Amino acid sequence: MEYEPVIGLEVHLHLKTKTKAFCGCSTEFGNTPNTQVCPVCLGFPGSLPVFNKTALDYAIKVALALHCQVEEYTRFDRKNYFYPDLPKNYQISQYDLPLSKNGYVDISVENNPKRIGIIRVHIEEDAGKLIHEKDLSLVDFNRSGIPLLEIVSYPDINSAQEAYDYLTLLKSILEYLEVSDCDMEKGSLRCDANISLRPQGAKELGIKTELKNMNSFKAVKDALVYEVERQSALLKEGQALVQETRLWDEKGQQTISMRTKEGAQDYRYFPDPDLPPFIISQEKIEEIQRALPELPQEKAQRFMKTYGLTQYDAKILVSSKNNADYAEDCLRGFSDKDKKSVANWLIGPLAAITSASNLNISELQVPAKNFIELVELVEKKQVISSLTGKSVLQEMAKTKKTASQIIEEKNLAQISDPQSLEKEIRDVIKENAKSVDDFKAGKANALMFLVGQAMKKTKGRANPKVVQELLKRRLSDA
Amino acid sequence: MKLNALTAGELLERLDKKDLSPSEIISSLNRQIQETDSKVKAYVRLSDSLEHQTPSIKHQAPTLEGIPISIKDNICTEGYNTECCSRILAGFKPPYDATVIKKLKEAGASISEKKTNMDEFAFGSSTENSCFYPTHNPWNLECVPGGSSGGSAASVASDEAIWALGSDTGGSIRQPASFCGVVGLKPTYGRVSRYGLIAFASSLDQIGPLTKDTRDAALLTNIISGYDPCDSTSADIKVPDFTQALVNDVKGIKIGIPKEYFIEGLDSEIKVALEEAINKLKELGAVFKEVSLPNTKYAVPVYYIIATAEASSNLARFDAVQYGCRSTIANGLIDMYKKSRGEGFGPEAKRRILLGTFALSHGYYDAYYLRSLKVRTLIKEDFDQVLKDLDCIITPTSPTAAFKIGEKVEDPLKMYLSDIYTISANLAGIPAISLPCGFTRDNLPVGLQILAKPFDEEMIFRVAYTYEQNTPWHKMKPKL
Amino acid sequence: MEIKKETVEYVANLARIELNQKELEKLSGQLEDILDFIDALKKVDIKDIPPTSHILPMNNVLREDTPRPSLSHQAVLKNAPCAKGNFFGVPKVIE
Structure with missing residues (x-):
């Protein structure tokens, strides 16, 4: 029997506010332990929370971008449980009246759109961090109280790849909104997964496993692939699954069962009496909705329509907001109607440089106008060959000079004047008698070899089209 | 003096x-x-x-x-x-x-x-x-x-x-x-x-x-x-x-004089003192009216649910991690919590924390906590109603x-x-x-x-x- | 309502309070008495009555996202029953 995986993802996202959710402490990452703390985020007796306005705005922004319905009336609840990283031994969270419900994002599966539903987006506070030593655990509360969004998907995801695509799209949307660093290494984005298997075509859900401790999207995917195999092997053997939490072991590339908890948790949620409720007006929602940036999928659609790009190219160009803005400047500024060559240069040579240097486009210091000039020099004016163009681009990134400056300084301009190429053509014919014969005998390949030789002699500067013309003419003359 | x-x-x-x-x-x-x-x-x-x-x-x-x-x-x-x-x-x-x-x-x-x-x-x-x-x-x-x-x-x-x-x-x-x-x-x-x-x-x-x-x-x-x-x-x-x-x-x-406050349980000497005070104020020109706050009898039960429920959560922070007195005989984290709190809280604190925890716990929330919040609404409405036509x-x-x-x-x-x-x-x-x-x-x-x-x-x-x-x-x- | 010893034990575990046998028995009885008294609430008609969790008609209390100074390191750990370096220490958490 074949089994179908049913997957739901729970994403926790740090909001990039200057201060914590309920106090004025800094949210900066990586500082000395317990230096970004105050009576409020340490849970000292008598301290009280006051919610951060920007965190609320950011949360509404995310909810709207994910097509959620933002509730008119929302409030904070206390989730009560004891843990040493939780200074008050309750977490300020949301329970029955979350900020927003019922959203979705559309991923694409084999080029067809697939809608992944979002159950809710709610706000809560982060806990501190534990470091385990030999016989002591150490607590750092710098992270305690940082505003978090919990984004819970419906179990609409049916493969590890879909989970990966959903996360990639979600991250891209969140980056466009500029509300979070989305950095899994720093813990500003975390993801847990629920997975169960059911016989292909069945309606009923199988027994659920909760997966934790995945530190990258790839780890989420690997863990899910592993779980699908583990669970289907068990089911095929006729063994029963148990509802449990399993941790992804990155080193061993496997999931490991956590000790099963003693019974269900009893969190005793109740409305936080310290925090009056929030009434979110239609005007507020509309104001934030209006200010939403164009999101990656809309942008890709527009790029396809306005610049005639393929879906593939458009998708790559919009994957990050930074890149998309740069790409748009280049596409718009390029004087030809056909923008395909610009897209190729962006996706090919430019992307190669950014990924090799591990910089993003804005750090590269090649202004769009310089980039356009280069592409025009290669593709339109044919002042240099595309091979030379690639090395010029590298030089541009290094020196911040323009393409024409570099071409002039290094004397790289393409030679298209037949007279200037006369000597090289003659020499090539003289030195490669065999190939000349081959060509004359009808071997077309031989011509390309001869063109190559001529290019070598001009150190790549000769215009290959002109060289080819000259060679052809000379050889048929003779 | x-x-x-x-x-x-x-x-x-x-x-x-x-x-x-x-x-x-x-x-x-x-x-x-x-x-x-x-x-x-x-x-x-x-x-x-x-x-x-x-x-x-x-x-x-x-x-x-x-x-x-x-x-x-x-x-x-x-x-x-x-x-x-x-x-x-x-x-x-x-x-x-x-x-x-x-x-x-x-x-x-x-x-x-x-x-x-x-x-x-x-x-x-x-x-x-x-x-x-x-x-x-x-x-x-x-x-x-x-x-x-x-x-x-x-x-x-x-x-x-x-x-x-x-x-x-x-x-x-x-x-x-x-x-x-x-x-x-x-x-x-x-x-x-x-x-x-x-x-x-x-x-x-x-x-x-x-x-x-x-x-x-x-x-x-x-x-x-x-x-x-x-x-x-x-x-x-x-x-x-x-x-x-x-x-x-x-x-x-x-x-206003709410009649529900002058019933059995009120010590007669207190009652007399109150009556004298009311007479004094009458003498001084105040106008008295008997009123009813019908949900008064529910105030104590409502209070002992709401107050203890909130307290059970408010007092969870006293776990001897950031401050407070940690038990010296505990073995492991959970035992540290339980002993520190068992030794640190007196009998009434334990009673109230347990009552409040119970009122919020699974299966009892609606019957106790939520119900109390609703009766609290009624008690508040009693006062709103009566004070509409009164100064105090x-x-x-x-x-x-x-x-x-x-x-x-x-x-x-x-x-x-x-x-x-x-x-x-x-x-x-x-x-x-x-x-x-x-x-x-x-x-x-x-x-x-x-x-x-x-x-x-x-x-x-x-x-x-x-x-x-x-x-x-x-x-x-x-x-x- | 009868409050069994197991119920008190369950609740005491949630609240992380250790009770000895004597306390456990005494508390079962006392909580039973108190809850019997509280059960008077069952007589109230609460149909269509909204709950009051905040008594003031207030909402949207927010603060600007402006940093404020944190506590000094000394003040943070001054009251700690166990501190190591810059950290608070607790008995080892077994995951």
């Missing part, structure tokens, strides 16, 4: 005339404390220091000129122990001042390291639940001073303090004020910042004054009131000058005068019922004062409670002041 027996208002007049210095007041208080506190035990950690912190902050208006104030042990004072009279907070020195303390310091009050005794975490009505010792009623040392602000009330009644701050969650300022024959106000919820008050029940707690007369209550309320951006439940409402409300005139003031309501503060130490310790339910008249004001969020209105045959003070609309403390002060100006009770002093 000795300086320590004067009111703050009287002292301010003399300080103004420059025939007095703050240090004279402090020495006079210290003499009184040395003389009588071994009997009253109003203070805790007294041996630590009798020094007062003269305000270091340069205050803008030198309103209080260094007059000392006594502070309940659940209000945070930076660098000074604040332990809620609980073993679990032994040695806790807050790194910050409560907003009310900041305001007092800015106004030039002098704060000392000694704090007043209380029921542990304000859980109680007799100050017997302190981890230190019970406080004794200055009028009869065999009786309780009431609670939970029993230390604050007794310190004022015994002239061991000029005035004091307490906190009131279900009557914890008013009931001890009544038992000790002083004035105690629970302001409207949101009038005074709770920032720095170690929370018992966040939706009910308010800080308020315990004073020798109504004028002092108005003076102190002036200082501690006002919007605080550190407390989300603090009301952004203008604070009037309450001393302007001290007018000796109640002509035409409409006062008068009731007894407590069904009995001070009871004997030990009398109710073993019967928590009986103890809970001693708050029967004070709890509703907390549930409805409205302001209420208790002021002396006579004595029982055993020479124990009786208290009169005045309740008014939200944020109408002015009406309370006006009626209380008029009554006080025309009666002798607030001038009576216990013999110690």
Whole structure:
């Protein structure tokens, strides 16, 4: 029997506010332990929370971008449980009246759109961090109280790849909104997964496993692939699954069962009496909705329509907001109607440089106008060959000079004047008698070899089209 | 009269005339404390220091000129122990001042390291639940001073303090004020910042004054009131000058007498004292009307669910991780939690935390907690309805005068019922004062409670002041 | 309502409070009495009555996202029953 995986993802996202959710402490990452703390985020007796306005705005922004319905009336609840990283031994969270419900994002599966539903987006506070030593655990509360969004998907995801695509799209949307660093290494984005298997075509859900401790999207995917195999092997053997939490072991590339908890948790949620409720007006929602940036999928659609790009190219160009803005400047500024060559240069040579240097486009210091000039020099004016163009681009990134400056300084301009190429053509014919014969005998390949030789002699500067013309003419003359 | 027996208002007049210095007041208080506190035990950690912190902050208006104030042990004072009279907070020195303390310091009050005794975490009505010792009623040392602000009330009644701050969650300022024959106000919820008050029940707690007369209550309320951006439940409402409300005139003031407060359980001597007080106010021109607050009988049960549910969560933070007293015999994390809390909390704290945890736990939330929130709505609506046509309501503060130490310790339910008249004001969020209105045959003070609309403390002060100006009770002093 | 010892044990575990046998028995009885008293609430008709969790008609209390100074390191750990370096220490958490 074949089994179908049913997957739901729970994403926790740090909001990039200057201060914590309920106090004025800094949210900066990586500082000395317990230096970004105050009576409020340490849970000292008598301290009280006051919610951060920007965190609320950011949360509404995310909810709207994910097509959620933002509730008119929302409030904070206390989730009560004891843990040493939780200074008050309750977490300020949301329970029955979350900020927003019922959203979705559309991923694409084999080029067809697939809608992944979002159950809710709610706000809560982060806990501190534990470091385990030999016989002591150490607590750092710098992270305690940082505003978090919990984004819970419906179990609409049916493969590890879909989970990966959903996360990639979600991250891209969140980056466009500029509300979070989305950095899994720093813990500003975390993801847990629920997975169960059911016989292909069945309606009923199988027994659920909760997966934790995945530190990258790839780890989420690997863990899910592993779980699908583990669970289907068990089911095929006729063994029963148990509802449990399993941790992804990155080193061993496997999931490991956590000790099963003693019974269900009893969190005793109740409305936080310290925090009056929030009434979110239609005007507020509309104001934030209006200010939403164009999101990656809309942008890709527009790029396809306005610049005639393929879906593939458009998708790559919009994957990050930074890149998309740069790409748009280049596409718009390029004087030809056909923008395909610009897209190729962006996706090919430019992307190669950014990924090799591990910089993003804005750090590269090649202004769009310089980039356009280069592409025009290669593709339109044919002042240099595309091979030379690639090395010029590298030089541009290094020196911040323009393409024409570099071409002039290094004397790289393409030679298209037949007279200037006369000597090289003659020499090539003289030195490669065999190939000349081959060509004359009808071997077309031989011509390309001869063109190559001529290019070598001009150190790549000769215009290959002109060289080819000259060679052809000379050889048929003779 | 000795300086320590004067009111703050009287002292301010003399300080103004420059025939007095703050240090004279402090020495006079210290003499009184040395003389009588071994009997009253109003203070805790007294041996630590009798020094007062003269305000270091340069205050803008030198309103209080260094007059000392006594502070309940659940209000945070930076660098000074604040332990809620609980073993679990032994040695806790807050790194910050409560907003009310900041305001007092800015106004030039002098704060000392000694704090007043209380029921542990304000859980109680007799100050017997302190981890230190019970406080004794200055009028009869065999009786309780009431609670939970029993230390604050007794310190004022015994002239061991000029005035004091307490906190009131279900009557914890008013009931001890009544038992000790002083004035105690629970302001409207949101009038005074709770920032720095170690929370018992966040939706009910308010800080308020315990004073020798109504004028002092108005003076102190002036200082501690006002919007605080550190407390989300603090009301952004203008604070009037309450001393302007001290007018000796109640002509035409409409006062309600809720019939549900004058039924069985009310001590006959208290009833008589109340009737006399009502007659006095009638004489002075007030108009009385019998009214009904039909859901009064549900106030105590609703309170003991809501207050304990909130408390169970508020007190979860006392886990001996960041502060507090950690058990030395624990084995592992969970055992550390359980032993530290098992050793650190007294019996009443355990009882209330367990009751509150139960009320929120799976399967009981709707039947107890949610139901209580709904009945709370009904109780509030009762007051809204009745106060629409009235200026204020008068009731007894407590069904009995001070009871004997030990009398109710073993019967928590009986103890809970001693708050029967004070709890509703907390549930409805409205302001209420208790002021002396006579004595029982055993020479124990009786208290009169005045309740008014939200944020109408002015009406309370006006009626209380008029009554006080025309009666002798607030001038009576216990013999110690 | 009968409050069994197991119920008290369950609740005490949630609240992380250790009770000895004597306390356990005493508390079962006392909680039963108190809950019997509280059961008077069952008589109230609460149909269509909204719950009151905040008594003031307040909403949207927010603060600006402006940093404020944190506590000094000394103040943070001053009250700690166990501190190591810059950290608070607790008995080892076994995951």
